[in-house]
Amino acid sequence: MKCLTAIVSMFIFGVGLFTNAARASGDGAEADKAAILALDQAYSQTWKDGDETGLMALFTDDVVVIPHHGDPQIEGRAALKDFWFPKGGSKTIVPQFDHTPTGIFINGDVGVVHGRFSLAWIYEGERTTIPAGNYLTVAVRTRDGWRIKRLTWNDDPRRWEQTPAD
Secondary structure, eight states: OOHHHHHHHHHHHHHHHHHHHHHHHHHHHHHHHHHHHHHHHHOOOOOOOOOTTHHTTEEEEEEEEEOOGGOOEEEEEHHHHHHHSOOTOOOOEEEEEEEEEEEEEEEEEEEEEEEOOOOOOOEETTEEEEEEEEEEEEEEEEEEEEEEOOOOOOOOOGEEEEEEEE
């Protein structure tokens, strides 16, 4: 009986190891990678679409955004919405926002994607273009799918181009 118990225990342990290994390197990992890359692209696309609701849905409630240039971090989805879309503020139009991921790392329910970006926005009659910058996004798996938990970016403001909007 002890031998049978040992064999069953080893079998269960082996199945557990196989399942975790398959998730880390098999179809599950590819599906997670695809989902995180889709989240990354949805972030820039919702800005271009002017989809405030869709954009905010990409974040967890307890998101922390660490903006460029040493600006104070923004904690929570409500604070982030107030920062990007202040009541009574002018509308920001984003005609160009390209995210080019250069790396992705996934460990269980946490994924990190980093890359390069370029961005142009129009605000109060002025077009600002950032020709190049870096970004890092930390995503977590939620019951609603992958969501952004941490976001940071940097760029060189000396390279910004500002012109009157057409």
